[in-house]
Amino acid sequence: MKRKFLSLLLIGALSLLLAGCSFKDTMLYLYGGDDFVQSEEADYARCDGANGVSVIFDQNIWSIPTLAQPDTLSMVTGNKLSYTVVLLQKTDAYTDFLAQSGAELEDTTGTVKYDLELTVPNADAKAVRYDCGSYQTLFAQLDYDCGETVYVTAAARTSDYQPIVALLQGVYPTGHAPAELPAADTVVDAVAPEEQQ
CATH class of the missing domain: 2.60.120.1690 (Jelly Rolls)
Incomplete structure (x- = not known):
């Protein structure tokens, strides 16, 4: 079970990295955060x-x-x-x-x-x-x-x-x-x- 979970976690992280996300974005996705997606245009x-x-x-x-x-x-x-x-x-x-x-x-x-x-x-x-x-x-x-x-x-x-x-x-x-x-x-x-x- 542990090996299966780690495999799923690795696949999820790898897919984020292949999508152009940084390591920080990957960690934010996994652990939560309020700037996973952020507009570059000032509001x-x-x-x-x-x-x-x-x-x-x-x-x-x-x-x-x-x-x-x-x-x-x-x-x-x-x-x-x-x-x-x-x-x-x-x-x-x-x-x-x-x-x-x-x-x-x-x-x-x-x-x-x-x-x-x-x-x-x-x-x-x-x-x-x-x-x-x-x-x-x-x-x-x-x-x-x-x-x-x-x-x-x-x-x-x-x-x-x-x-x-x-x-x-x-x-x-x-x-x-x-x-x-x-x-x-x-x-x-x-x-x-x-x-x-």
């Missing part, structure tokens, strides 16, 4: 978070935003093999967001810190990245020309943090959208965790 949408942070995002890459907690907007992309979570927050509780967040991370795990160059429209952006072994963490403080600040906490179970950087190009305080942002075809509402199926 921009806008979400105005209840916390005063808006974001224009590509729906082919990022899931519908959720309100992780009242003052936080959560963005998620990826699958079981490789995922990324970004939290966008507005608060005045931080005296030094990057230093405080980094200190908390270093207290709990071994990390290597890297400065990160980040450009965000209409904002002075400061960011750091921590290599935490099997994942990376990124903290950013976006001080916008309008006088408001957005704090970013992101974690990625992948070595590629460029999707986070690209996402932050479309983040802004609600009502202060930079002119350079791509046009969003749709507006979506952030979903509270208890409303998710």
